[in-house]
Amino acid sequence: MYERRIVATLVQRMRETDNPLMQVLVGPRQTGKSTMLSQALDQMSLPHHFVSTDDELSPSADWIGIEWQEARNLQSQTGQPTLLVIDEIQAIPGWENAVKGLWDADRRVNRPLKVVLSGSSSLLIHKGLADSLTGRFELIHSPQWSFAECRDAFGYSLDDFLYFGGYPGAARFVGDERRWRGYLREAIIEPTITKDVLGREDIRRPALLRQLFVLGARYSAQELSFNKMLGQLQDSGNTATLAHYLELLDQAGILSGLNKYHPKDLARRRSSPRLMVHDTSLMTASSIRSKSMVLEDLELRGHVVESVVGAHLLARGESEGFDVYWWREGNAEVDFVVESGEFLVAIEVKSGRTKSQGGMAIFLKTYPEARRMVIGGSAAGAHPFEEFLRDEVLFPWER
Numbered sequence: 001m002y003e004r005r006i007v008a009t010l011v012q013r014m015r016e017t018d019n020p021l022m023q024v025l026v027g028p029r030q031t032g033k034s035t036m037l038s039q040a041l042d043q044m045s046l047p048h049h050f051v052s053t054d055d056e057l058s059p060s061a062d063w064i065g066i067e068w069q070e071a072r073n074l075q076s077q078t079g080q081p082t083l084l085v086i087d088e089i090q091a092i093p094g095w096e097n098a099v100k101g102l103w104d105a106d107r108r109v110n111r112p113l114k115v116v117l118s119g120s121s122s123l124l125i126h127k128g129l130a131d132s133l134t135g136r137f138e139l140i141h142s143p144q145w146s147f148a149e150c151r152d153a154f155g156y157s158l159d160d161f162l163y164f165g166g167y168p169g170a171a172r173f174v175g176d177e178r179r180w181r182g183y184l185r186e187a188i189i190e191p192t193i194t195k196d197v198l199g200r201e202d203i204r205r206p207a208l209l210r211q212l213f214v215l216g217a218r219y220s221a222q223e224l225s226f227n228k229m230l231g232q233l234q235d236s237g238n239t240a241t242l243a244h245y246l247e248l249l250d251q252a253g254i255l256s257g258l259n260k261y262h263p264k265d266l267a268r269r270r271s272s273p274r275l276m277v278h279d280t281s282l283m284t285a286s287s288i289r290s291k292s293m294v295l296e297d298l299e300l301r302g303h304v305v306e307s308v309v310g311a312h313l314l315a316r317g318e319s320e321g322f323d324v325y326w327w328r329e330g331n332a333e334v335d336f337v338v339e340s341g342e343f344l345v346a347i348e349v350k351s352g353r354t355k356s357q358g359g360m361a362i363f364l365k366t367y368p369e370a371r372r373m374v375i376g377g378s379a380a381g382a383h384p385f386e387e388f389l390r391d392e393v394l395f396p397w398e399r
Contacts, residue, residue: 002153002168003039004032009140010040010116017046017081017112022103024129025118027142028253028278029192030169033118034087036142041085046114047074048083053091061098064089068102071113081112090119090200096128103136120196120252127200143253143315144279147308147389158386162304163291165281177290184285189213189254196252208237209245216246216255216275217286221306223328225272246273253278256314261325261337274326276310283307302353305385306335309349309375312389313338322395329366332359337370343397344370350377371396 006025013023025033034052041048049071053059064086071084089095099117106113117137129137145166150156154171156164164174167188173180193213198206211233215224226239249255257273277283283304284294294300313324313336322340327333333356336347346363364370373393374382383393 001035001039002149004036004142004145004149006140006142007036007039007043010036011043013138013140014040014044014046014083014114014116017114019114020107022099022115022117022133022137023140024137025116025140025142026120028144029120029196030167030188031142031144032168033142037085037087037116037118041083044083046083047078047080048085049074050085050087052087054088059092061092061094064092064095064098065102072106072111075111075113081114083114083116085116085118087118089117090128096132099128100132100136103133141315141319143318144311146312146315146391147386148391158389159291159295161389162280162301162308163284163294165279165284167279167281170281181285181288184281189282189285192252192254197248201248203245203248205237205241208233208241209248212242212245213249213255214286216249216257217277217283219275220255220277220280220283221274221303221310223272223274223326254282258310258324258326258336261327261334261339268325276314277307278311278314280304280308280311299353302351305351305376306349309347309385309388310336313347316391327363328359329362331356332362334359334363337363338395340395340397342369343395345373345395346370347373347375349375350379350382352376 010023010025013019025037027033037050041050049067051067056063067086068084071082075082103115145153145168147156147158147161150161150166150171153168160174164170164180167184169187170180170183173183193210197203197209203209212229215229215232226242229242230237230239246255246257250257254277256276256278258276259268259273260271262268262271289300294304310324316322317324317338322338325337325339326335327337327346334346335349338345338347344367346360348360360372364372375388376382376385387393
């Protein structure tokens with residue numbers, strides 16, 4: 001079975017017995033979090049207690065206490081540092097307060113119990129962790145699979161990855177596009193929206209949120225103001241509602257709205273978003289166009305190529321701590337702007353579709369501290385798409 005690089009990170013963190021912080025594996029649905037936990041535990045010599053909420057009909061906060069005590073008993077019996085791993089913990093109402101109380105109690109008596117949790121990004125990061133567990137955890141991000149991972153695990157070509165994306169469970173269906181599309185819609189998109197967003201948030205207009213995702217997937221890699229979005233959506237709403245729903249879809253790991261780059265944060269927030277799927281399969285599965293129809297159409301292929309670059313940047317930015325924007329003034333446009341500390345990088349994607357010219361030169365004149373990066377095309381200094389997607393292209397702060 002293929003092993004992602006994240007497994008090595010999990011193993012390293014699990015072995016840090018002198019580090020009391022909880023380790024939290026977060027990521028979108030169906031990216032292999034449970035499998036990675038099992039693979040990491042197979043490499044551990046420490047005693048461990050692994051449980052999953054999927055194995056319980058109605059797991060509760062009391063259930064957490066029972067399983068936690070099992071791990072404590074194991075630690076007492078062996079006299080060794082012990083691992084407690086709880087998978088899909090977000091399914092338990094009030095889990096954060098239960099975990100906080102149990103974890104704090106262990107810290108007071110210096111019990112060598114190492115806790116590892118996993119679950120949905122939206123719920124863990126923006127709900128329980130941020131509200132109740134501040135200062136008690138470290139995050140390990142599990143994004144959709146990268147091109148390099150899909151190439152090594154499934155033999156994907158670049159065109160395969162552009163269309164079929166990085167959900168490992170869908171790889172078995174790529175020989176039957178109709179079946180593959182059904183799997184994406186029914187096993188990934190619908191459960192993500194229904195369970196990870198609608199099921200955990202007070203959404204007054206669920207139809208509007210669903211329509212927003214479909215619209216965002218269709219217009220991925222394109223700018224669309226909130227007013228224009230409202231004009232294309234059937235359900236009523238306002239710009240504040242759309243902005244909130246887009247934030248929720250971002251937290252669920254399926255659709256983001258990139259802000260325009262500006263040195264002032266307020267100006268960024270007031271900008272029209274550039275919509276961006278977190279995986280190109282969310283874009284292609286939301287349409288009825290076949291792989292050949294999408295990739296042989298220069299305009300469509302161009303948007304998919306720009307989306308795969310954007311999705312890769314978002315995944316890396318989440319793990320490595322840099323921010324991703326885009327930029328436009330008038331007809332002058334830069335596909336992506338990456339900011340990490342004092343470093344600013346302007347990225348131009350040569351996707352094959354027709355775009356306005358001169359944006360890079362104007363951006364570099366406006367922000368002379370920025371570095372230029374070109375992905376695709378045959379110009380001198382340009383980086384091939386495959387090299388960029390394999391993380392073989394270094395950013396300035398990595399050199």
